[in-house]
Amino acid sequence: xxxxxxxxxxxxxxxxxxxxxxxxxxxxxxxxxxxxxxxxxxxxxxxxxxxxxxxxxxxxxxxxxxxxxxxxxxxxxxxxxxxxxxxxxxxxxxxxxxxxxxxxxxxxxxxxxxxxxxxxxxxxxxxxxxxxxxxxxxxxxxxxxxxxxxxxxxxxxxxxxxxxxxxxxxxxxxxxxxxxxxxxxxxxxxxxxxxxxxxxxxxxxxxxxxxxxxxxxxxxxxxxxxxxxxxxxxxxxxxxxxxxxxxxxxxxxxxxxx
Numbered sequence: 001x002x003x004x005x006x007x008x009x010x011x012x013x014x015x016x017x018x019x020x021x022x023x024x025x026x027x028x029x030x031x032x033x034x035x036x037x038x039x040x041x042x043x044x045x046x047x048x049x050x051x052x053x054x055x056x057x058x059x060x061x062x063x064x065x066x067x068x069x070x071x072x073x074x075x076x077x078x079x080x081x082x083x084x085x086x087x088x089x090x091x092x093x094x095x096x097x098x099x100x101x102x103x104x105x106x107x108x109x110x111x112x113x114x115x116x117x118x119x120x121x122x123x124x125x126x127x128x129x130x131x132x133x134x135x136x137x138x139x140x141x142x143x144x145x146x147x148x149x150x151x152x153x154x155x156x157x158x159x160x161x162x163x164x165x166x167x168x169x170x171x172x173x174x175x176x177x178x179x180x181x182x183x184x185x186x187x188x189x190x191x192x193x194x195x196x197x198x199x200x201x202x203x204x205x206x207x208x209x210x211x212x213x214x215x216x217x218x219x220x221x222x223x224x225x226x227x228x229x230x231x232x233x234x235x236x237x238x239x240x241x242x243x244x245x246x247x248x249x250x251x252x253x254x255x256x257x258x
Contacts, residue, residue: 018240028243032186036194041246044082047089049114051082053183056242058086060251061181065090065151068178071098072147074140076131076166077156077183078104081115087153088120101143103127103136104156131156132165141173141225149175155183158200163209171213171232172224174254180232182206182250189248207249210234214252231255 018024035041041054051058065073065087071094073087084102091098100123102115107128115124125143129136131154144150152170154163163182174180187200188207195201214232216222222230231254238251 015237015241018243024243029189031244033190035244036186036190046082046086047118047120049082049085049118050080051086052079053083053086054244054246056244057183057247060238060242060245060247061086061153062090064179064181064251065094068149068151069094070147070149070151070175070178071096072101072144072150073098073153074101074103074144074150074170074173075153075155076103076170077154078102078107078111078115078126079155080111081118083153083155084115084124085118085120088118088123091123092120099123099125099143099147101125101127101140103129103131103140105130132162132169137169140170144173145225149178151175151178152180153183154180154206158184158187158198158206160200160204160206160208160212163206164212167209167213171217171252171254172222172230174224174232176228176254176256178254179235180252180254181247182210182252183247185210185248185250186246210250210252 041052044051044055075083075087078084084100087100091100102124107126115121127136127139150173152174154166171180183206185207187195187205188202190202192202217230224230232252233255234249235251235253239245239248
């Protein structure tokens with residue numbers, strides 16, 4: 001007997017129950033705080049390059065990419081290139097001519113070399129410059145417009161002002177049914193002053209930018225690059241499923257019906 005449907009239904013019930021599972025929520029919060037302190041997300045690689053992400057978010061991203069099947073993924077913040085290679089590998093599995101666009105104000109030469117020499121480099125486009133500069137946004141838009149389905153991942157400067165400008169520039173490029181994923185919303189869950197050596201902190205971070213952006217597009221008649229109404233909803237099911245994530249409240253899905 002094929003019990004696949006029963007398995008999926010039971011899984012959904014279990015995930016939904018996490019919302020009331022206080023012991024699980026408590027240990028997840030404790031792990032989240034201690035793992036940030038221990039720089040846990042720096043421990044992993046993807047196909048040979050460091051990927052500064054939580055494995056839980058990588059799992060979520062592959063589920064989303066496989067389900068929504070974008071042919072263009074835009075990432076702000078290149079770092080050491082592992083995330084670009086991760087997205088490129090997913091697009092390789094999907095087939096066709098999908099590309100990843102990586103934007104960074106400082107792509108260091110040794111990191112660039114490893115990226116361009118990677119076997120999946122043919123799927124990667126690198127853009128040097130601030131992600132919020134109009135010229136950079138225009139360059140990305142020119143690539144996006146050649147593709148059918150676009151997903152966006154924001155993971156560069158984590159201040160409220162910067163992320164809000166990124167959302168205003170790149171969220172309109174997201175295709176209906178696809179996602180805009182905003183990383184490091186976890187900053188808002190950390191104790192105040194936790195990031196003393198950084199320009200972001202509790203009250204000034206990607207999560208506050210997400211909240212402001214969602215309010216703004218609800219109150220205003222914002223449109224995407226094709227003139228369609230711009231709407232996003234927070235996929236809270238990802239938070240319940242993962243429990244541990246650097247992007248809690250940051251999985252933003254653009255509905256089909258907008």
